[in-house]
Amino acid sequence: MDTVFIGEHLWPGKLGQFFVVLSFAAALLATLSYYFETIKDKPDGSWLKIARSAYFVNLLAIIGIGTCLFYIIYNHLFEYHYAWAHSSKALPVYYIISCFWEGQEGSFWLWTFWQSVLGFVLVFRAKTWEPPVMAVVMLSQTFLASMLLGVEILGIRVGSSPFILLRDAVQAPIFARPDYLSMVADGNGLNPLLQNYWMVIHPPTLFLGFASMIVPFAYALAGLWQKRYTEWISVALPWALFAVMVLGAGIIMGSFWAYEALNFGGFWAWDPVENASLIPWITLIAGVHVLLAYKHSGQAYFTATFLTLVSFVLVLYASFLTRSGILGETSVHSFTDLGMFWQLLVYIGVFKLIAFILVIKRWKYMPFSVKEEETYSREFWLFVGAVVLGLACLQVLATTSIPVFNKVFGTEIAPPTQVIAHYNKWQLPFALVVAFISGFSQFLKYKKTDIRSFYVQLGRAALIAALLSGVAGYIAGIYTNPMFMLLMFSSIFSVVCNAGILYDAVLGKWKLAGSALAHIGFGFLLIGAMVAAATNKVISVNNSGIGFGQEFAKDNNPRENIILYLNEPIKMDKYTVTYLGDSVSGPNTLYRVNYKVIDPKTAKVTENFDLYPNAQQNVKMRQIIASPDTRHYLWKDIYTHVSSVPLKEEATHEAHEGHSEEEDFGKPTIYTVKLGDTIAVRDAKIVVKAIKKGVHINNMPLNSSDVSVALSLEVLSKAKTQVVDPVFVIKDGNVYDFGKTIEDLGLKLRFTNIKPQNNSLELTVLQRPPAEKKWIVLKAIVFPYINFLWGGTILMTIGFFLAILRRRKELKTA
Amino acid sequence: MKKSAILLIGIIAVAIGVIISTYADSSTYGSFNDAKDSAAELHVVGRLDLAKDMVYNPKKDANYFSFYVKDNKGTECKIVFTGTKPQDFERSEQIVLTGKMVGEEFHASKILMKCPSKYNKDQVEVKSTAQQS
Numbered sequence: 023m024d025t026v027f028i029g030e031h032l033w034p035g036k037l038g039q040f041f042v043v044l045s046f047a048a049a050l051l052a053t054l055s056y057y058f059e060t061i062k063d064k065p066d067g068s069w070l071k072i073a074r075s076a077y078f079v080n081l082l083a084i085i086g087i088g089t090c091l092f093y094i095i096y097n098h099l100f101e102y103h104y105a106w107a108h109s110s111k112a113l114p115v116y117y118i119i120s121c122f123w124e125g126q127e128g129s130f131w132l133w134t135f136w137q138s139v140l141g142f143v144l145v146f147r148a149k150t151w152e153p154p155v156m157a158v159v160m161l162s163q164t165f166l167a168s169m170l171l172g173v174e175i176l177g178i179r180v181g182s183s184p185f186i187l188l189r190d191a192v193q194a195p196i197f198a199r200p201d202y203l204s205m206v207a208d209g210n211g212l213n214p215l216l217q218n219y220w221m222v223i224h225p226p227t228l229f230l231g232f233a234s235m236i237v238p239f240a241y242a243l244a245g246l247w248q249k250r251y252t253e254w255i256s257v258a259l260p261w262a263l264f265a266v267m268v269l270g271a272g273i274i275m276g277s278f279w280a281y282e283a284l285n286f287g288g289f290w291a292w293d294p295v296e297n298a299s300l301i302p303w304i305t306l307i308a309g310v311h312v313l314l315a316y317k318h319s320g321q322a323y324f325t326a327t328f329l330t331l332v333s334f335v336l337v338l339y340a341s342f343l344t345r346s347g348i349l350g351e352t353s354v355h356s357f358t359d360l361g362m363f364w365q366l367l368v369y370i371g372v373f374k375l376i377a378f379i380l381v382i383k384r385w386k387y388m389p390f391s392v393k394e395e396e397t398y399s400r401e402f403w404l405f406v407g408a409v410v411l412g413l414a415c416l417q418v419l420a421t422t423s424i425p426v427f428n429k430v431f432g433t434e435i436a437p438p439t440q441v442i443a444h445y446n447k448w449q450l451p452f453a454l455v456v457a458f459i460s461g462f463s464q465f466l467k468y469k470k471t472d473i474r475s476f477y478v479q480l481g482r483a484a485l486i487a488a489l490l491s492g493v494a495g496y497i498a499g500i501y502t503n504p505m506f507m508l509l510m511f512s513s514i515f516s517v518v519c520n521a522g523i524l525y526d527a528v529l530g531k532w533k534l535a536g537s538a539l540a541h542i543g544f545g546f547l548l549i550g551a552m553v554a555a556a557t558n559k560v561i562s563v564n565n566s567g568i569g570f571g572q573e574f575a576k577d578n579n580p581r582e583n584i585i586l587y588l589n590e591p592i593k594m595d596k597y598t599v600t601y602l603g604d605s606v607s608g609p610n611t612l613y614r615v616n617y618k619v620i621d622p623k624t625a626k627v628t629e630n631f632d633l634y635p636n637a638q639q640n641v642k643m644r645q646i647i648a649s650p651d652t653r654h655y656l657w658k659d660i661y662t663h664v665s666s667v668p669l670k671e672e673a674t675h676e677a678h679e680g681h682s683e684e685e686d687f688g689k690p691t692i693y694t695v696k697l698g699d700t701i702a703v704r705d706a707k708i709v710v711k712a713i714k715k716g717v718h719i720n721n722m723p724l725n726s727s728d729v730s731v732a733l734s735l736e737v738l739s740k741a742k743t744q745v746v747d748p749v750f751v752i753k754d755g756n757v758y759d760f761g762k763t764i765e766d767l768g769l770k771l772r773f774t775n776i777k778p779q780n781n782s783l784e785l786t787v788l789q790r791p792p793a794e795k796k797w798i799v800l801k802a803i804v805f806p807y808i809n810f811l812w813g814g815t816i817l818m819t820i821g822f823f824l825a826i827l828r829r830r831k832e833l834k835t836a
Numbered sequence: 837m838k839k840s841a842i843l844l845i846g847i848i849a850v851a852i853g854v855i856i857s858t859y860a861d862s863s864t865y866g867s868f869n870d871a872k873d874s875a876a877e878l879h880v881v882g883r884l885d886l887a888k889d890m891v892y893n894p895k896k897d898a899n900y901f902s903f904y905v906k907d908n909k910g911t912e913c914k915i916v917f918t919g920t921k922p923q924d925f926e927r928s929e930q931i932v933l934t935g936k937m938v939g940e941e942f943h944a945s946k947i948l949m950k951c952p953s954k955y956n957k958d959q960v961e962v963k964s965t966a967q968q969s
Binding site: 394395397402406409413416417420421424434435436437438439440444447448581582583584585647665666797799801 | 838839840843847850851854855857858859861862863864865876877878879892894895898899918919920921924934945946
């Protein structure tokens with residue numbers, strides 16, 4: 023039975039799916055052709071011609087996939103599952119690009135796109151390396167293309183296509199209707215947390231980093247394969263530096279996004295997804311250092327090869343961790359499984375196997391050095407540094423892989439309960455050693471160093487570092503903790519040693535500038551990360567919590583959230599903090615929170631600023647998504663987010679006819695009063711002042727037998743005193759009264775009777791129930807010296823960039 | 837002894853240390869009954885009981901949140917968390933709690949929710965004003 027569906031646009035999806043299949047076929051053809059070109063005894067370029075054409079078809083197909091997907095999302099074609107699941111009509115155009123990486127398919131596309139852009143450079147620049155290197159790259163392209171296929175082969179579904187239709191992806195009765203599309207109102211929308219400018223640039227940077235890790239890997243494989251054992255090292259070096267630079271920048275952007283847009287209150291949480299991207303970065307950093315050691319001294323060949331190879335395998339492992347759903351219970355932000363568990367495993371398996379087989383086959387040809395490194399040589403300490411980095415990596419890998427271990431061995435081990443403490447306990451000493459080595463190895467030369475001059479330089483730098491770190495430790499307030507002080511010392515030591523090198527560089531040895539800057543940046547990064555993580559202070563501590571039993575006080579639990587009522591200042595640390603109201607901007611509600619510092623002696627306001635932490639309220643889901651706002655100073659940040667706010671009601675209760683005006687007032691209270699009496703109500707006092715007889719009432723002509731009496735009441739509230747005159751009328755034997763309402767007090771006063779027999783008056787008071795006082799629950803943290811972390815990263819990135827330039831120049835002149 | 841040998845011993849020693857530490861610091865998954873017998877913190881996986889009271893009243897105490905969870909063995913327990921109610925809490929399908937028993941209450945130091953990814957929610961929201969033709 024074929025239903026003809028109304029309003030569907032099928033051609034962009036069909037075209038897109040065509041490109042998907044084309045990109046897979048072209049990648050496969052390019053892989054094979056490059057392979058045959060490589061193994062041919064006398065290459066005549068015929069295979070190369072096919073390979074290159076196939077490569078270009080692959081590139082065009084990938085661009086075609088991206089264009090079709092963009093078209094679908096841009097035009098809100100919700101008949102496609104991807105558009106429906108990841109976008110909505112209200113989404114601004116510049117975030118459409120973010121929809122690409124909210125889903126797995128889009129992020130695979132991003133990866134394959136970058137990989138083919140890198141391939142473009144290789145096709146034109148790699149010269150004799152092109153066939154073997156591109157064979158490896160295109161093999162990886164083939165795997166990535168297969169992730170997007172979404173077709174069934176022999177009953178197994180391969181990949182997941184971004185062009186699948188909503189009615190095929192989701193089972194629901196409405197899809198039986200030909201006009202179902204007219205009933206699909208809007209897409210699910212982009213996760214609000216991704217609607218942040220950092221999320222527009224963080225994933226592309228990260229994926230460019232991941233994608234570029236394949237190039238040094240491919241060179242290493244090509245080197246072994248083509249028996250150009252030592253040649254590949256110099257060519258791969260700039261690529262390895264590029265990968266490390268981009269991946270590092272990508273990781274830190276993610277960290278900055280987490281700090282600026284997420285409310286977990288920090289910049290690094292050792293979440294498995296974060297670790298997964300950090301692990302290959304560290305191994306390739308180690309790799310870069312031993313590549314240099316080998317290049318300059320002929321030592322550590324195997325370590326260099328191993329680290330280069332393993333880094334890419336770890337990239338694949340990282341994507342397996344985040345995409346297969348295996349992290350399940352241990353990570354907050356991994357993707358859900360799309361049924362590609364085995365496909366991802368095959369991807370890793372194939373690359374691991376190729377690398378392993380080549381290493382074994384070429385083992386006996388590898389240029390192992392017979393001679394041991396000198397202790398006082400740079401290559402030895404480059405090697406030791408790489409080993410320490412490798413061990414640091416092993417630790418992160420071991421704990422992150424607990425869920426994998428469980429899956430393989432059927433165990434049920436849970437990750438450490440104090441995850442951050444567990445990692446820090448290990449990573450702090452590793453960082454300390456690495457920083458120290460990165461400092462003193464600057465004074466060592468390749469092969470052999472003059473010991474005396476080495477110790478003189480070392481001693482001088484250590485002395486300066488000891489003095490500086492004493493001062494810095496005192497200022498930062500970490501001097502009571504010996505481990506922190508040691509790390510401070512070794513970080514500053516590294517900065518001092520490398521600053522010396524940088525000084526030389528400025529004086530003329532420009533080629534040294536890259537490494538010196540990168541190491542200085544690394545030193546600052548460590549200082550910033552340690553101080554900010556160790557001394558950040560929650561200032562919204564609320565120890566006045568009451569009422570829920572005493573057992574709480576015993577536990578020493580930090581009570582890190584505080585409630586702020588509108589316009590009621592609360593003192594936090596040195597700040598007087600006031601919640602001043604909220605405003606709505608798009609989907610966000612911005613809460614205006616004022617911070618003031620008042621000098622206790624002069625009572626002058628020395629600092630005064632507003633922060634606007636915001637929350638997206640989703641009325642339907644009855645949830646809020648809070649994003650922080652941060653006041654940046656040079657030496658510290660004040661970070662604030664709302665952790666709870668009153669939920670807005672879905673529909674405001676509309677006033678409509680048929681309701682009496684008094685309905686929203688509470689029950690009337692009847693007082694019997696005499697002149698001069700005072701009645702106390704919630705926010706005011708009412709004094710019965712006087713009676714005025716014979717008052718004239720508009721539109722109500724009265725004759726002589728009628729009575730009209732006004733009661734003069736003085737209402738005293740905190741704000742002001744006002745006089746009102748409710749009126750009591752008897753006309754033609756009927757009783758009326760005209761009450762008075764005081765809006766700002768929520769009061770209505772009615773003069774309802776006169777009892778001449780005991781000379782008393784009846785006053786009826788109605789009062790609105792107290793309005794809900796506006797409140798927010800807030801968390802505020804001071805992060806000291808965090809700019810060292812960001813600044814250090816920027817320096818490091820610039821350093822890597824200079825190093826790439828230097829190594830490229832060496833290639834040309836060599 | 838050669839330097840490389842010393843280095844190798846060092847590497848192996850640290851690597852063993854890392855593995856032991858990973859194992860020593862690791863925790864276990866258990867039930868509320870296991871938690872009663874254990875002084876250390878552990879992980880309990882369970883489901884939120886929406887029928888029971890969930891208390892978060894910031895006006896009284898902005899750092900007290902309590903709710904009920906049924907663990908995978910079916911035991912139900914009151915959970916107390918020092919902090920605010922996490923966003924999106926009611927919609928969580930599965931909850932991983934880290935903490936320990938204090939009397940009859942389980943005091944959680946960490947709550948991890950597994951939400952049905954909104955993208956996998958296999959429901960299509962239908963326009964309410966759609967014409968019935």
